[in-house]
Amino acid sequence: MSLTAYRTLGCSGLVVSPLALGTMTFGSGGWNADAPTARAIFDAYRGAGGNVIDTADIYAGGESETLVGQFIRDSGARDAVVLATKFGFNATATASGGGNPHAGGAGAKNIHRALDASLQRLGTDYVDLYWMHVWDGVTPVAEIVQTLGDLVRAGKIRYFGFSDMPAWVAMQAATIAAERHVPGPIAMQLEYSLVARDIEAEHLPAARAAGMAVMPWSPLAGGFLTGKYRRGATGDTGRLSGANPFGNSKFADRNWAILDVVKAVAGELGRPAGQVALAWAMAQPGVGSTLVGARTREQLDSNIAAATIRLDDDQLARLDAASAPTPGFTAALAAPAVRRLIFGGHDVAGW
Numbered sequence: 001m002s003l004t005a006y007r008t009l010g011c012s013g014l015v016v017s018p019l020a021l022g023t024m025t026f027g028s029g030g031w032n033a034d035a036p037t038a039r040a041i042f043d044a045y046r047g048a049g050g051n052v053i054d055t056a057d058i059y060a061g062g063e064s065e066t067l068v069g070q071f072i073r074d075s076g077a078r079d080a081v082v083l084a085t086k087f088g089f090n091a092t093a094t095a096s097g098g099g100n101p102h103a104g105g106a107g108a109k110n111i112h113r114a115l116d117a118s119l120q121r122l123g124t125d126y127v128d129l130y131w132m133h134v135w136d137g138v139t140p141v142a143e144i145v146q147t148l149g150d151l152v153r154a155g156k157i158r159y160f161g162f163s164d165m166p167a168w169v170a171m172q173a174a175t176i177a178a179e180r181h182v183p184g185p186i187a188m189q190l191e192y193s194l195v196a197r198d199i200e201a202e203h204l205p206a207a208r209a210a211g212m213a214v215m216p217w218s219p220l221a222g223g224f225l226t227g228k229y230r231r232g233a234t235g236d237t238g239r240l241s242g243a244n245p246f247g248n249s250k251f252a253d254r255n256w257a258i259l260d261v262v263k264a265v266a267g268e269l270g271r272p273a274g275q276v277a278l279a280w281a282m283a284q285p286g287v288g289s290t291l292v293g294a295r296t297r298e299q300l301d302s303n304i305a306a307a308t309i310r311l312d313d314d315q316l317a318r319l320d321a322a323s324a325p326t327p328g329f330t331a332a333l334a335a336p337a338v339r340r341l342i343f344g345g346h347d348v349a350g351w
């Protein structure tokens, strides 16, 4: 597969590459790519045929959007690019509080403010895919659907999706939109990797039922699944080393055991571990386009090469077994033994 193996994002007409370029690393910051490096990453991704650029108003204090907007203008490819950005986090919050509550969340007032500011930084008059970055826990879902649908009708955004929310929120939005014959969410953006498979319980089935694609973020678990960190080592470099905003939650016994299997498969294929982790994410049912993040051009090149890997059934089975999430209530309900109890001992096939 290559980046030009285009497909639609969920049940929509938005045509996307199998890998999307995440630009959380673009702009100033300790673990970020400076402007020339960010441009090289952007150019390499576009050169490989990639068409989805994902940013957010909050990344590097808006600098990521500014750089992305500049690169797209310089490339003259606005029409060919799927430009995605996000609203929801509040840039005015301080440790002692006192920020503007209208500068975050999914209320209509903030969405309009946030979109106008993003469009200004991006230097464009529309966004292709507008994400609710995070669920705020209070705004009625009907209001979110109304506001984002109005923006579609106004031509300021083409599509919208939800990130980091309970599955029921996206499902309720899809249901309201379908009943009212108005635009609904086309995708979910969620953490998904071999060491973070929680979304398989509720989000993936909800996405499938509502025709939404899933776009995994942190498919390398912030770099952990590249295998560059060593257990118990202190001198490793990278985003997860030393003092960092992501903590060391990836360095768990369970994750090191998963990484061992990733490395074994990588050894069989003669490929880096990170490429195997990306290939696994891309191969999961329901995944529409997988976000790749990079701090250097070399990292991006390696990540793009993951698209050419096809894991065989045995390799997928070993990776799945090593990383299987603990079945919760929902997964237990779907067990074959429960179905047989319901259908008089028969294995009834579903649609």
Ligand SMILES: NC(=O)c1ccc[n+]([C@@H]2O[C@H](COP(=O)([O-])OP(=O)(O)OC[C@H]3O[C@@H](n4cnc5c(N)ncnc54)[C@H](OP(=O)(O)O)[C@@H]3O)[C@@H](O)[C@H]2O)c1
Residues within 6 Å of the ligand: 021, 022, 023, 024, 025, 031, 054, 055, 133, 163, 164, 189, 190, 216, 217, 218, 219, 220, 221, 222, 223, 224, 226, 228, 237, 238, 239, 240, 274, 291, 292, 293, 294, 295, 298, 299, 300, 302, 303
């Ligand atoms: N919706 C959300 O809440 C949310 C949250 C997070 C991310 N995102 C999106 O998802 C995108 C990707 O997320 P992510 O950056 O967390 O993804 P990731 O792929 O899990 O981690 C990327 C990081 O891993 C390291 N890395 C990447 N490729 C590598 C390679 N080939 N070899 C060695 N190290 C490598 C780099 O960090 P170092 O070099 O510093 O180690 C890089 O910054 C973001 O850009 C953003 O667009 C969305």
